[in-house]
Amino acid sequence: MNVILIAVISLGAIALVSAAILYVASKKFAVYEDPRIAQVGAVLPQANCGGCGYPGCSGFADACVKAGSLEGKFCPVGGQPVMTKVAEILGLDAAATEPMVAVVRCNGTCANRPRTNSYDGAKSCAIAASLYGGETGCSFGCLGCGDCVSACQFDAIHMNPETGLPEVDEAKCTACGACAKACPKNIIEIRPQGKKSRRVYVQCVNKDKGGVARKACAAACIGCGKCVKVCPFEAITLENNLAYIDPNKCKSCRKCEEACPQNAIVALNFPPRKPKVEETEAATIVGAQTATPAKTEAPEVKA
């Protein structure tokens, strides 16, 4: 009986002493965290994708609170609704940003870009790029092993087995940039989605001279510069035999798309153009017919 009592009392005393030490430690060594960080963290999507440029959602919450302004901070997954909520919590102004989307700048499909050899190494674009210039004559183009697909956390990019190229699902893409980072050829670019999702861009990153590029791929940019000349907004620059459309200057007039002899410029999500050829033919016929009647009609009206 005594032994049990002594055991109970001594263990109880140890427990109390430990509890006291822990209590003192928790108060003395407590780290003050701004409660707003947890509040901001709660409204974020918890995808921890890194698309904001910070380490995970908690990192982003931390940065928002500590920076004192939301300038340059945007959660691509949550988008404007989430940023508005964050702004409310912190009493700041939400910066208005344009929605962005990933764009695949290669049209070297199996049909356009013939294979000259076959790769049987590890199925990774990064490894293939480290070994050689790829299965075709274009050493800049898509290698087709799908590193971008593996990198995407939102199921927004998939390889099309017929074309051998990745395709972006606009609805799911959050423009987090993971695919662009994963691509060893820098083919994927994060560009503004555009009004009504309409955007114009050069679907090629080949920097070889025109003749070499053309030989390797039927849809390559040959660096002829016709697009540069025809653009009314000076939005296109030509460097290293490759044209690039600045999304901030482009007004989506599509003149460059018409001018490109290689069909390397793509205008996405636009309504179909009115067929130009029929128009001009009709105009010449109508013009020929109405020209003479107009002359005779006018004097009648005057009179």
Place this chain on the structure above:
Amino acid sequence: MLKTFSIGGVHPHENKLSAHQPIIKAEIPFKAVILLGQHIGAPAKPIVAKGDVVKVGTKIAEPGGFVSAAIHSSVSGKVAKIDTIIDASGYPKPAIFIDVEGDEWEESIDRTETLVKECNLTSEEIVKKIAEAGIVGLGGACFPTQVKLCPPPAFKAECVIINAVECEPYLTADHQLMLEHAEEIMVGVSILMKAVKVNKAFIGIENNKPDAIQLMTKVASGYAGIEIVPLKVQYPQGGEKQLIDAIIGRQVASGALPISTGAVVQNVGTAFAVYQAVQKNKPLFERVITVTGKSLAKPSNFLARIGTPMKQLIDACGGLPEDTGKIIGGGPMMGKALVNTDVPTAKGSSGILIMNNKEAKRGEIQPCIRCAKCVGACPMGLEPYLLSALSEHAEFERMEKERIMDCIECGSCQFTCPANRPLLDYCRLGKGKVGAMIRARQAKK
């Protein structure tokens, strides 16, 4: 007990099909394509232009930096253009294209066969002559020799080690060179000893070349301070760090240069090129290449001019066999598959291996079975299964901690893996990324 390196290694089938095939002088090509990047370091800068007439041995490009090398024409003719061509790296690289006319050599080159044993130049003069001749390491890495022969002031050379191991299966270029030019090689070795001011040299030869060991031992007896060391047949016996360990028993510390052990290592082909440059005023523009393969009609050893399209050498062996699976530039362990046969030979081209379909077939990649065979095989004491997994998950900081920069990319891990995992490919990828990370960090300082 034969000397060998202390850890790891594998023993692939030797397949020395072209052994004892006498060196044939390859035909001069109609068009020579001389790459500007035939060495480690900055590519050379061309000093000729379209239309210039060149002779064999004319300097056509000068070093592009401190770690760089000069390039000399291997043919006589007219420069057609300076353009790009896909080389052994698989990417288009700049090269000088020459339309060949005749075979006229620079008058300064001594074309006689007589052995010139005496060398009365100072070590500085020797190094200068080696630099002017565009000599680079012919073991495959192509490190500019004049840079290696001038160790940083903190290090002192104690001996020269000649790498005559040729541990890659199939390749027999160095073996044949020793059988046919043992005396010249020996003079080259003594010149190298003089250049780094040492009086001791070791020549390491794998034990599967007994005739070469015998001949070289006999010839070495006529030269001061040169010892022939037979080595166990194990891959990668010819790795620089492994060779230093095997011959003088010293380990190169992680991250350190081999010269920190006091050894200056040179390939036996480089020693021969040094003899020709210093004693015969002949710059480096041709080398011995093994063209081999199980289905090839006549596996051979050629003395080929740099800039020769590989197609020409393959045709000289009977042409590309029907069942060709891959064409490898180099040996089967560290060589690289070529995209076409127009790739021109360069200073580092030691062999062309035609693999038939059966040999080239890669097994299906399966999950790691944690057998640790790769750990046992790694000659640098690394953990390839771990490094490869880290590389797949892009954990580059951890890779640096796990000593990925010590990897010599020998391929022993991938060779031995029973699950056919692409260990070397991922390790090499990670090594590249970590190297870039380290350079960026040093640039910031």
